[in-house]
Amino acid sequence: xxxxxxxxxxPGQSPDVLHSGVASERLETVFxxxxxxxxxxxxxxxGDFELAEDALQDAIATALERWPRDGTPDNxxxxxxxxxxxxxxxxxxRERTLARKTELLQRLAELETDDDSDEPVPDExxxxxxxxxxxxxxxxxxxxxxxxxxxxxxxxxxxxAFLVPETTMGQRLVRAKRKIRDAGVPFRVPPEHLLPExxxxxxxxxxxVFNEGYVGTTAGRLVRGDLCEEAIRLAKLLxxxxxxxxxxxxxxxxxxxHDSRRTARIAADGSLILLEDQDRGLWNRDxxxxxxxxxxxxxxxxxxxxxxxxxxxxxxADRPANxxxxxxxxxxxxxxxxxxxxxxxxxxxxxxAMAESPDRGLSLIDRIEGLDDYYLLHAARADLLRRGGxxxxxxxxxxRALELATNPVERSFFExxxxxxxxx
Amino acid sequence: xxxALLIYGAEGRWEQFSEAEQQAMTEQYMAISRDPKTKGGxxxxxxxxxxxxxxxxxKTLTTDGPFAETKEYLGGFYxxxxxxxxxxxxxxxxxxxxxxxxxxxxxxxxxH
Numbered sequence: 001x002x003x004x005x006x007x008x009x010x011p012g013q014s015p016d017v018l019h020s021g022v023a024s025e026r027l028e029t030v031f032x033x034x035x036x037x038x039x040x041x042x043x044x045x046x047g048d049f050e051l052a053e054d055a056l057q058d059a060i061a062t063a064l065e066r067w068p069r070d071g072t073p074d075n076x077x078x079x080x081x082x083x084x085x086x087x088x089x090x091x092x093x094r095e096r097t098l099a100r101k102t103e104l105l106q107r108l109a110e111l112e113t114d115d116d117s118d119e120p121v122p123d124e125x126x127x128x129x130x131x132x133x134x135x136x137x138x139x140x141x142x143x144x145x146x147x148x149x150x151x152x153x154x155x156x157x158x159x160x161a162f163l164v165p166e167t168t169m170g171q172r173l174v175r176a177k178r179k180i181r182d183a184g185v186p187f188r189v190p191p192e193h194l195l196p197e198x199x200x201x202x203x204x205x206x207x208x209v210f211n212e213g214y215v216g217t218t219a220g221r222l223v224r225g226d227l228c229e230e231a232i233r234l235a236k237l238l239x240x241x242x243x244x245x246x247x248x249x250x251x252x253x254x255x256x257x258h259d260s261r262r263t264a265r266i267a268a269d270g271s272l273i274l275l276e277d278q279d280r281g282l283w284n285r286d287x288x289x290x291x292x293x294x295x296x297x298x299x300x301x302x303x304x305x306x307x308x309x310x311x312x313x314x315x316x317a318d319r320p321a322n323x324x325x326x327x328x329x330x331x332x333x334x335x336x337x338x339x340x341x342x343x344x345x346x347x348x349x350x351x352x353a354m355a356e357s358p359d360r361g362l363s364l365i366d367r368i369e370g371l372d373d374y375y376l377l378h379a380a381r382a383d384l385l386r387r388g389g390x391x392x393x394x395x396x397x398x399x400r401a402l403e404l405a406t407n408p409v410e411r412s413f414f415e416x417x418x419x420x421x422x423x424x
Numbered sequence: 425x426x427x428a429l430l431i432y433g434a435e436g437r438w439e440q441f442s443e444a445e446q447q448a449m450t451e452q453y454m455a456i457s458r459d460p461k462t463k464g465g466x467x468x469x470x471x472x473x474x475x476x477x478x479x480x481x482x483k484t485l486t487t488d489g490p491f492a493e494t495k496e497y498l499g500g501f502y503x504x505x506x507x508x509x510x511x512x513x514x515x516x517x518x519x520x521x522x523x524x525x526x527x528x529x530x531x532x533x534x535x536h
Contacts, residue, residue, distance in 0.1 A: 136509055183532045184425045186508035194510065 027067060031060055034077045035152035036237075040124035041081055042088070043131075043187055045111050046104060049149065049177035051088065058091075059084035085111055125150065126241040127188050129234075133202040134185045141176040142205050143212075148173055150237070151230050161227050162212070199242075203251050203304060206234050210255050214262070215407065228259050239294070249298035250305030256291035257311035260284040272413045276320040288315045306335045325355035342371045350380050358388040375404035379414065382421075391421040426463065426533040427504050427512040431519060432496040433526035435470060441524075449520040456502060456518060465502035496527060503533070 035056070042052035059080045073079040089108050092101055132146040144162075147153045153161075159169035179185065190198040213227025235252040242248045264282035267273055295312060298305045310331045317323040332348035345368050353361020362384050371377040382397035398418040405411050438446065456462055474490045490497060499521070506512040509530070516528040 134509075136513075182534075183530075184427075184506070184508045184512070186510055190510070 024068075027064070027072070030072065030076050031063075032152050034080055036125050036128060036150045037123060038077055038080045038084065039149055040128040041111075041122065042084055043128065043149075044124045045085075045107050046088065047187060048181050049145075050174070050181070051092075051104075052084075053149075053177075055084040055088040055091070056080065058087040062087070081111075123241070124187075125237065129202055129238065129241075130189055130198055131180060131185060131187050133198070133205045134180070135198075135201050136183060136185055137176050137179060139205070139208065141172055142201075143209055144169060144172050145176045146205055146234065147209065147230065151234060153230065199245065199247065202238065203247055206231055206238065207251060207255075207304075209234065210258070214258060228255070228262065231255060232259060246298040246300040247302040247304050249294050250302050250308050253291045253295040253298065253308035254304050254311055256287050256294065257308060257315050260287035260291065260315060266409075270409060271416075272409050275314060280318065283315065288312075291315065301334070301338060303335060303339045306331055306338065310335075323354070325351060329355050342368050343374070343376075346371060346374075346377055346380060350384075353384050353387075358384040362388070373404060375401045375410075378404065382414075382417065386417070386421055394421045425506060425508070425512075427506055427509075428531045428533060429465075429502040429504060429512070429516050429519065430498055430529040430531065431500045431502075431521045431526060432529065433499045433521050433524075434496055437525060449524075452518070452520050456515065459504075459515075461505045461515075463503045463505055465500065467500045468498060470499070471497050499526075 038059075039052055039056050042055055043049055046052045046055070062083055063076075063080065067073070085108055089105060092104050092108070095101060129146065129150055132149055133142045137145065140162075144158050147158050147161075148155065155170050155173060156166055158173075159166040162169070164172075180187075189195075210228055210231035213229075213231060232252070232255050235248070235255055239245075239248045239252050260283050261275070261278060262284070264278040264280070265273055291308065291312065295305070295308050298308070310328055313324050313328050313331070328351045329348065332344065332351050335344050336348055346365065349361045349364035349368070352364060362381065365377065365381055365384070368377065378397045378401035382394045382401060385391075385394035385397060395418055398414050398421065402411060402414045402418070405414060441449070453467075457465060471490050474488075476487045476489060476491050478485045502515070502519075504512065504515055506515065509532075512530050512532075516522060516530050519526075519528055522528050
């Protein structure tokens with residue numbers, strides 16, 4: 001295989017040393033911590049994800065030979081950049097046909113590397129995140145590339161998390177990396193006038209990763225915690241890199257509150273437990289406290305921040321009856337004003353049903369337009385009808401939800417409820 | 425880098441605009457043409473003037489009409505110089521067709 005810039009590559013030629021079992025756990029941790037920072041620096045110089053990743057893989061392979069013998073350097077990141085740089089220079093020199101050969105060698109020569117330096121490698125990870133989440137890439141490619149380049153997950157791990165064959169995921173990643181290079185996707189934090197829109201895209205991708213772990217639209221298991229952990233790790237990184245951005249904090253807080261309920265949501269047999277039926281003693285108090293701290297730092301209105309506030313109200317109710325529903329309705333009012341959508345209207349209607357009466361909620365739900373194919377609308381209707389004792393109508397709504405829902409765990413929940421209302 | 429901005433629109437849409445609107449949009453198209461970063465481009469008119477050509481075993485087959493009958497057709501293009509895709513996307517966003525129901529396809533030009 002010859003890529004457009006003339007570098008010959010065979011897929012699999014650079015072994016994925018990170019998780020090959022060759023490295024000790026301690027070294028793996030070091031590599032994992034340094035991966036995105038070093039990779040971002042190399043991409044910044046080379047302007048090419050594939051070249052940069054190959055250079056870093058080579059450097060890690062060298063580290064695996066030398067570090068156990070000579071000891072881990074004081075500044076492993078700087079060592080990896082210097083070694084990757086030298087390796088890239090050798091690799092590019094050998095390539096006769098590479099179009100940008102002179103330019104690349106010049107740029108590598110200008111990269112100051114000092115593996116004895118105490119200074120951390122300059123942090124270009126924010127550029128890396130924005131480039132991976134560029135809207136010119138398909139959302140599934142953005143997700144995969146973010147997990148690979150920023151999260152340091154292997155292709156195998158990402159393929160497993162999204163239940164696609166490894167070759168499919170490998171191709172998806174290669175296509176995305178080449179599009180970035182060949183279509184000229186810039187490696188940078190977007191300028192001011194593009195920033196709000198692009199930041200929304202980044203936040204949406206991180207939330208997508210979290211939700212894929214939390215809801216798992218296709219997986220048999222309802223929650224895949226590793227993806228939740230990874231999304232939280234990425235959101236923390238974003239919050240550190242953009243400390244003044246309220247929505248970065250809002251998203252992180254929202255994830256933490258949701259995640260605090262991760263184990264309480266699932267029964268021993270794998271079935272779904274709704275918020276009001278959960279054992280609140282199982283909620284992760286550390287996560288909630290962390291969510292509170294993050295939320296307290298978020299200033300200014302934003303959709304993630306408001307959603308985090310709603311999650312916080314639930315997190316602080318010691319039992320369902322003590323939930324401050326009027327406060328939740330207020331927050332949904334803010335959300336509707338800021339970002340009106342039928343889904344937000346639906347959630348607001350459900351909150352009003354709890355604050356006032358099921359009938360009030362139902363009449364609001366019936367006024368929502370455009371959600372006829374959304375299974376949660378029918379599930380919410382069914383639930384309110386059930387609470388109001390209208391079992392036959394509830395059964396019809398559960399059947400409609402069942403027609404539309406794909407997650408097996410959620411489906412079996414609707415089936416159970418359908419059986420319950422059918423018996424009365 | 426160079427990018428081709430391919431302008432797709434629906435047949436008959438242009439005629440729906442008033443003369444004043446057409447004039448204003450024509451001026452916007454001309455402004456993009458005059459930009460020093462614009463290296464070329466053309467207004468390709470509508471499909472009624474299209475002719476499709478294929479050569480089979482040395483024999484030229486000529487037919488009336490476009491290559492593919494689609495709702496949206498290629499009505500024109502610009503060839504522009506831009507530092508990166510974001511810059512090309514910004515120029516694409518200024519093309520009147522982009523905000524009047526049409527679509528701009530941004531394609532990087534392959535260097536050989």
